[in-house]
Amino acid sequence: MAYSDKVIDHYQHPRNVGSFGTSKDVATRKDVGVGIVGAPECGDVMQLQIKVNEQGVIEDAKFKCFGCGSAIASSSLATEWIKGKSIDEALSIKNTQIVEELSLPPVKIHCSVLAEDSIRSAIADYKKKNGIAAGTDAAAATH
Amino acid sequence: MAVKLPIYMDNAATTRTDPRVVEAMLPYFTEKFGNAASRNHKFGWEGEDAVDLAREQAAALIGASPKEIVWTSGSTESNNLAIKGAARMYAKGPEGSKNRGHIIAAAHEHKAVLDPCKRLQNEGFDVTFLQPPADGVITRAMVAEAMRDDTILVSIMWANNEIGTINEVPEIGALCHERGAIFHTDATQWVGKMPTNVDKDNIDLMSWSGHKMYGPKGVGALYVRRRNPRVRLEAIQDGGGHERGMRSGTLNVTGIVGFGKACELAMHEMDTERERLLGLRRKLERDLSSRLEVVQVNGHAERRLPHILNISFGYVEGESLLMGIKDIACSSGSACTSASLEPSYVLKSLGVGDELAHSSLRLSLGRWSTEEEVDYAVEGIVKAVNHLRTMSPLWDLYKEGIDVSKIEWQTH
Ligand SMILES: Cc1ncc(COP(=O)(O)O)c(C=O)c1O
Numbered sequence: 001m002a003y004s005d006k007v008i009d010h011y012q013h014p015r016n017v018g019s020f021g022t023s024k025d026v027a028t029r030k031d032v033g034v035g036i037v038g039a040p041e042c043g044d045v046m047q048l049q050i051k052v053n054e055q056g057v058i059e060d061a062k063f064k065c066f067g068c069g070s071a072i073a074s075s076s077l078a079t080e081w082i083k084g085k086s087i088d089e090a091l092s093i094k095n096t097q098i099v100e101e102l103s104l105p106p107v108k109i110h111c112s113v114l115a116e117d118s119i120r121s122a123i124a125d126y127k128k129k130n131g132i133a134a135g136t137d138a139a140a141a142t143h
Numbered sequence: 144m145a146v147k148l149p150i151y152m153d154n155a156a157t158t159r160t161d162p163r164v165v166e167a168m169l170p171y172f173t174e175k176f177g178n179a180a181s182r183n184h185k186f187g188w189e190g191e192d193a194v195d196l197a198r199e200q201a202a203a204l205i206g207a208s209p210k211e212i213v214w215t216s217g218s219t220e221s222n223n224l225a226i227k228g229a230a231r232m233y234a235k236g237p238e239g240s241k242n243r244g245h246i247i248a249a250a251h252e253h254k255a256v257l258d259p260c261k262r263l264q265n266e267g268f269d270v271t272f273l274q275p276p277a278d279g280v281i282t283r284a285m286v287a288e289a290m291r292d293d294t295i296l297v298s299i300m301w302a303n304n305e306i307g308t309i310n311e312v313p314e315i316g317a318l319c320h321e322r323g324a325i326f327h328t329d330a331t332q333w334v335g336k337m338p339t340n341v342d343k344d345n346i347d348l349m350s351w352s353g354h355k356m357y358g359p360k361g362v363g364a365l366y367v368r369r370r371n372p373r374v375r376l377e378a379i380q381d382g383g384g385h386e387r388g389m390r391s392g393t394l395n396v397t398g399i400v401g402f403g404k405a406c407e408l409a410m411h412e413m414d415t416e417r418e419r420l421l422g423l424r425r426k427l428e429r430d431l432s433s434r435l436e437v438v439q440v441n442g443h444a445e446r447r448l449p450h451i452l453n454i455s456f457g458y459v460e461g462e463s464l465l466m467g468i469k470d471i472a473c474s475s476g477s478a479c480t481s482a483s484l485e486p487s488y489v490l491k492s493l494g495v496g497d498e499l500a501h502s503s504l505r506l507s508l509g510r511w512s513t514e515e516e517v518d519y520a521v522e523g524i525v526k527a528v529n530h531l532r533t534m535s536p537l538w539d540l541y542k543e544g545i546d547v548s549k550i551e552w553q554t555h
Pocket of ligand 1: 155156216217218219220253255300302303304329331332352354361363
């Protein structure tokens, strides 16, 4: 399988690898939203953690990924794109934009879908922790 | 000594043709190009002589008589001819009927055995696919338990192509002879590497391929026993009646010459080569296992071919691992169907979990593998695995003491 240069670059130099604490720590932190999508037996697990400030802006994002090079690149790119965005802006990111940016071949489209899902899942976790109903304005949240 | 990149560690997929083999083949392209079946002129006689010599070389390697060798295009064809040819010849009922006979094979055979067996299921034969145990070794006892009065054919590979485990072939052959069943073995990964004697090893039909033992691609052989018992086959390919009617078609003289030469070289060099490769593989295995945590060697610890190592690295994914070791040519997951993202059916049949199956590498050494290459491969793999583990959420969970297999994952 030939990878695009951008995929190789993210694989070799992944951006924002890490987490804001152990799984137990982040489970109780209200300023952190955690999204874990995929399953080991399918060969892909993506974990995205977002740190959201009081204005509802994603101050920082960290990822971990178990998956192929395209999956790693998709989640690495997702962290770059959502940092500094409001959670509503982040929700507007579409997997097709990731496909385009990384020149993913058809067999790897599911990686971009997972990345989009991980963003949605992390934001949903953040909203849930802060008692915000899905679809309402996050800036109203109080920590 | 500097290592030349990329390193080739995929000798179970195919081997480099030995330059001595190529040299033996060359005259048969442009000078001695005759059809081995042409009886009226020197060109034909040269071709026939060359094929006869190769038949002797192939027979000598396996302790057979030259008359018992049938040339084919490779193991896939040999397996098809052996399995379909014997089943149809010894069928207990005519075409179109049911209960035409029982066949035993193993679930982790190569597709070139599984798929002919599946076709026979549609033709009224009953096939038992033996489930291998966790160590991958099919024993005489397992076959004995599956044997029935109507068992006509048993096909058990000698050594597995993905994990290198060695089945109890001589013992299974003896059982088949006691019970009056024909015994076929797919010996593609075995012959030329390990000592073989079709009489002592109780074999009736045996397949092997030139390109797995430093010969050319597209040429193979099927050993067909002529005495005690005399095995007969129904041909698959009809035509000019070559190979005593078992396989029609103008012989691939050039390829056969190369196949014969490869057999001759293997016979002379097998013993020293085996020891050398075993030493290298042990080093590869030892170094990887000592430098990395959560490593699993797949298949039986000892009963394995000297040159194949199948190893899984917990919590890293196979394709990304291959990406990290671009200059080490090897296989991941299912060796022959790497185009699909399915984890290897061979590893799954051994009960290896999907995650570990996804993270497996098959490293297979060969005639030109060196210690420097092994060292280079170890460095590369250790570096890639560590890089991927710093990124792996599963590795973190493991380090936190959480059992990843107990988590309920959100799948699509
Ligand atoms: C055990 C086994 N059987 C059969 C084959 C098929 O051999 P060929 O592709 O030469 O027909 C292979 C090679 O992939 C093999 O490893």
